[in-house]
Amino acid sequence: MGLKEELRKSFPILGRKVNNRPLVYLDNAATTQKPAEVIDRISRYYREENSNIHRGAHFLSNMATEAYEKARNSIQSFINAGSPAEIIFTRGTTESINLVAHSFAEKYLKKGDEVVISEMEHHSNIVPWQIVCERHKARLRIIPLTASGELDLDEFGNMLGKKTKIIAVTHVSNALGTVNPVREITGIAHKLDIPVLIDGAQATPHMKVDVREIDCDFYCFSGHKMYGPMGTGVLYGKEEWLREMPPYQSGGEMIKEVSFEKTTFNELPFKFEAGTPNVADVLGLEAAATFITELGYKEIASHEDALLEYAKEKLAGIDKLRLIASPREQSSVISFIFEDIHPYDTGILLDKMGIAVRTGHHCAQPLMDHLGVPGTVRASFAIYNTMEEADILVNALIKIREMLA
Amino acid sequence: MQNIKEKEQEIVREFELFDDWMDKYNYIIDLGKSLPPVDKDFKNEKYLIKGCQARVWLHAHYMDGKVFYSADSDALITKGIIALLIRVLSGQKATDIVQSDMSFIDEIGLREHLSQTRSNGLSNMIKQMKLYALAFEKQNKKQ
Numbered sequence: 426m427g428l429k430e431e432l433r434k435s436f437p438i439l440g441r442k443v444n445n446r447p448l449v450y451l452d453n454a455a456t457t458q459k460p461a462e463v464i465d466r467i468s469r470y471y472r473e474e475n476s477n478i479h480r481g482a483h484f485l486s487n488m489a490t491e492a493y494e495k496a497r498n499s500i501q502s503f504i505n506a507g508s509p510a511e512i513i514f515t516r517g518t519t520e521s522i523n524l525v526a527h528s529f530a531e532k533y534l535k536k537g538d539e540v541v542i543s544e545m546e547h548h549s550n551i552v553p554w555q556i557v558c559e560r561h562k563a564r565l566r567i568i569p570l571t572a573s574g575e576l577d578l579d580e581f582g583n584m585l586g587k588k589t590k591i592i593a594v595t596h597v598s599n600a601l602g603t604v605n606p607v608r609e610i611t612g613i614a615h616k617l618d619i620p621v622l623i624d625g626a627q628a629t630p631h632m633k634v635d636v637r638e639i640d641c642d643f644y645c646f647s648g649h650k651m652y653g654p655m656g657t658g659v660l661y662g663k664e665e666w667l668r669e670m671p672p673y674q675s676g677g678e679m680i681k682e683v684s685f686e687k688t689t690f691n692e693l694p695f696k697f698e699a700g701t702p703n704v705a706d707v708l709g710l711e712a713a714a715t716f717i718t719e720l721g722y723k724e725i726a727s728h729e730d731a732l733l734e735y736a737k738e739k740l741a742g743i744d745k746l747r748l749i750a751s752p753r754e755q756s757s758v759i760s761f762i763f764e765d766i767h768p769y770d771t772g773i774l775l776d777k778m779g780i781a782v783r784t785g786h787h788c789a790q791p792l793m794d795h796l797g798v799p800g801t802v803r804a805s806f807a808i809y810n811t812m813e814e815a816d817i818l819v820n821a822l823i824k825i826r827e828m829l830a
Numbered sequence: 831m832q833n834i835k836e837k838e839q840e841i842v843r844e845f846e847l848f849d850d851w852m853d854k855y856n857y858i859i860d861l862g863k864s865l866p867p868v869d870k871d872f873k874n875e876k877y878l879i880k881g882c883q884a885r886v887w888l889h890a891h892y893m894d895g896k897v898f899y900s901a902d903s904d905a906l907i908t909k910g911i912i913a914l915l916i917r918v919l920s921g922q923k924a925t926d927i928v929q930s931d932m933s934f935i936d937e938i939g940l941r942e943h944l945s946q947t948r949s950n951g952l953s954n955m956i957k958q959m960k961l962y963a964l965a966f967e968k969q970n971k972k973q
Binding site for chain 2: 444766767769770773774776777778784785799800828829
């Protein structure tokens with residue numbers, strides 16, 4: 426099976442019980458658990474290194490600054506960015522998208538322009554664009570989905586034109602697990618010189634992301650979904666865009682010189698990092714990236730794919746259970762419903778049996794409308810999940826069927 | 831007829847019979863299944879309670895100073911919980927409903943077994959039931 430007991434042991438929380446049963450944690454698309462390496466790194470920072478960075482000329486400040494900038498270099502190589510200046514630390518994917526939406530729109534979005542997103546986006550890749558479109562009197566256009574839960578690329582190609590100023594799509598759907606052909610999307614967009622933002626929140630935990638290979642203009646992801654701490658995120662942006670875009674927030678760190686008459690802004694990446702950053706957690710994020718790199722995406726993907734296939738096959742055998750969407754390429758997420766049972770009922774009983782899943786609309790209400798369901802039950806896997814846990818889920822669902830039918 | 835407190839105590843005693851929360855939920859589900867169906871005229875947007883994860887329709891009518899409820903939900907556990915609320919409040923005097931504290935919900939441990947959003951949903955249901963009672967009471971005083 427390839428999964429070592431040791432690996433599970435490095436995640437302290439997996440040893441606990443909930444509702445008097447061993448925890449079966451299948452809500453990894455919401456957030457993953459953290460390995461000891463990440464927890465210890467954060468703790469070590471506060472025990473040994475804590476100091477404010479980029480200013481005080483003293484020992485600890487220099488140490489913290491060095492550690493923080495080394496983390497930036499690590500993240501640069503983690504996604505193969507061209508330079509550390511292209512790595513902006515944020516609070517998470519949501520903030521990364523907001524930064525681009527607001528800053529980009531301020532400079533480039535005019536009345537009558539268009540922004541293209543898709544029907545499968547998370548609310549955090551819908552609402553910021555809605556807001557800036559309204560503010561600048563631009564129009565939001567939506568790439569529709571095919572019956573199997575994939576982007577309709579023909580329609581996508583047709584809706585692009587001179588008015589299209591930016592495209593923002595997800596790499597992997599948080600609700601369906603669909604993996605989108607992001608390389609193909611940037612290829613189509615760049616023929617018309619339209620920049621592309623990719624929401625990678627659900628991709629970095631599972632697959633190697635090479636931003637130069639994808640050739641996206643912006644790539645956003647969160648630390649907490651890839652074994653790292655909450656409150657950390659990354660915005661990758663091509664330098665040519667970031668240099669031109671105005672600051673998003675302002676204050677300390679992001680300035681070069683300030684007088685009451687005029688402020689000149691700091692260079693990249695600091696221009697977009699106002700205020701004291703979350704140093705400890707960024708170091709935790711670096712530890713998470715190292716954890717993933719040492720495990721290897723090959724190992725991660727082969728384990729998670731086997732688990733996904735196994736669980737899908739078993740779930741499909743349960744009476745009146747319907748798997749939602751069957752994309753050609755799917756990543757670690759299974760969404761399903763019982764035809765005659767509300768996802769709410771399924772979720773609450775799974776919880777009582779110690780199984781953590783997500784039920785509801787998964788912050789993707791337009792997608793649920795498209796699918797014609799009030800919500801789904803979503804089981805999502807990580808590297809530490811086991812075939813036994815998939816069996817526990819399946820047996821629990823069979824029991825729930827008996828209780829509710 | 832039993833008053834609200836007596837009905838609440840009856841439910842508390844019933845729940846004491848179960849050791850395991852799975853059994854308690856089984857019981858709640860059975861209550862949901864046996865809840866009389868709601869007239870389809872009341873299963874529309876107008877009677878929908880806001881703020882519940884599952885859809886809940888609640889209707890009430892007033893007769894001789896007493897309030898009678900009927901409700902439905904597309905989720906069975908929710909329906910079972912409403913069945914408990916209806917058992918306690920339906921047929922009681924509007925004044926008593928408005929003043930009831932519904933403490934049996936905490937006594938049987940139901941609230942702590944619901945997540946925050948679901949617990950809010952439960953509070954919304956109770957609030958809506960009390961609002962009906964309050965409205966009927968006011969109407970009654972005017973007449």
